[in-house]
Amino acid sequence: MKNLRFTRAAIVAASFVIFLSGPVRAQDAGCQTERSKMLGFLSGTWTVQSDFRMSRNPEVWESTEGTSVIEPVFPGCLWKETLSGTREGKPITVAGLFGYSNISDKFQHTWAHSNHGVLTFYEGVFEEESLVFSAELIVGERKILFRKVIQRTAEGFDARTERSVDGGESWDTGWKVSYRRAKAGK
Missing domain, CATH: 1.20.5 (Single alpha-helices involved in coiled-coils or other helix-helix interfaces)
Known part of the structure; x- marks a missing residue:
């Protein structure tokens, strides 16, 4: 005993x-993992070319330039973005976070801009060469799907935001953004 x-x-x-x-x-x-480090390509100071959809019918776009700084908050783990530019001749600021959840095995992104202030939370995966984030928002009785697609390019990366009101059958692009490395001294 x-x-x-x-x-x-x-x-x-x-x-x-x-x-x-x-x-x-x-x-x-x-919090750094091999998967989380896949977001490292976002880091840097960027010159940003934005195309905002102003109306659907007739289709009208506004093109503007701005600057984005994406830097690590927790190295290899979590990045923050501050994008500054103009929209309709007025200043606009976008604040965002990018990370990876080793619990859900999904990339995560949340962002808001100074025009609306709505905080949207996305989860995503790499599909071929694109990082595809998605989110869902219920407005009254309507379900709206949102998607942000980021694709690496030789000079940086391109992003576009899209929405669907028919369950993902069709997608409307609302914002197209090209990120190019800022030249030294700019």
Whole structure:
């Protein structure tokens, strides 16, 4: 009986050691993973060419230039974006975060802009050469699907935001953005 008590005590003690050392090792490793590092291409200071859809019928677009800075908050893990430009002759600022959840195995993106202030949360995956984020918004009785597609290019990357009001059968592009590395001194 004495050995059984010792064995139980040893198992309990070993369990606590393993339990307590697990989180410490996870914290030491940080949030950086091979998957999270896939977002590193976003980092940098960018010259941004934006095309905003102003109306659908007739189709009218406004082209403007701006600047975006995307930098790590937690290196290799979480990036923040601050984009500054104009829309309809007025200043617009976009704030966003990009990351990866090793719990859901999805890339994550949230953003808002100074015109509407709505915070939208997207989850996404790499599909071929594109990073495709999606979100869903319920407005009254309507379900609106949103999608943000980011595609790497030789000079940087392109992004577009789209929405669908028919369950994803068709998509309307509302914003097209080209990110090109800013030249030194700009």
